[in-house]
Amino acid sequence: MAEKTQRLEIVTPEKKVFSGDVRFVVVPGVEGELGFLPDHAPLVSALKNGKVRVQQEGRQLKFNVAGGFVEVRNSRVMVLADSAEPVE
Template sequence: MSTLRLEIVTPERKVYEEDVDMVVVKGVAGELGILPNHIPLATPLKIAPIKAKKGGKDEYVAVHGGFMEVRKDKVVILAEAAELGNDIDLIRARQAKERAERRLADKAANVDHKRAELALQRALSRISAAGGE
């Protein structure tokens, strides 16, 4: 079976670069599965984990927004921020989720609900990528 190269890049560094069998992402229009020789495509991504299927195993990377470009033999994800699932501190991610949920439950006018919602999405993505839920 052929593979494709997956690169996940942030403004600070290259987070992931491996040959994989399949890439699964959550685009703004829904979930996409990318196999080798996929048609060229570019799409914005949601805050959600990326799943890389490699040799019968799944690897996860928490991606916090960005864009994906698909070429015949390569997928490039340009992300605002990204973390390998194995590098995520699950306890800290759960604490961040709880903080965001408390802020969203607070109906006070001084709470930035959009910012709290984004913080909650990032925390949920990190927890999922780390295998916590």
């Protein structure tokens, strides 16, 4: 059986930084890290500066984000960041 996934979008005012199906996402919430698996309960939270960590098809991806918000709904995680860049 295939692993369940959720859609992740990381967007800034200038561009879409990432869009894809992922297994797990961790974001830097203002009150601490928040982790999301598929079918997570709906949530909206402010973000602080930090790293978004992503598990996708057995690999780890990281993105630096500077502020913004995260919205989780219907197995979709939308990160609306002031700025975001992939970590090499």
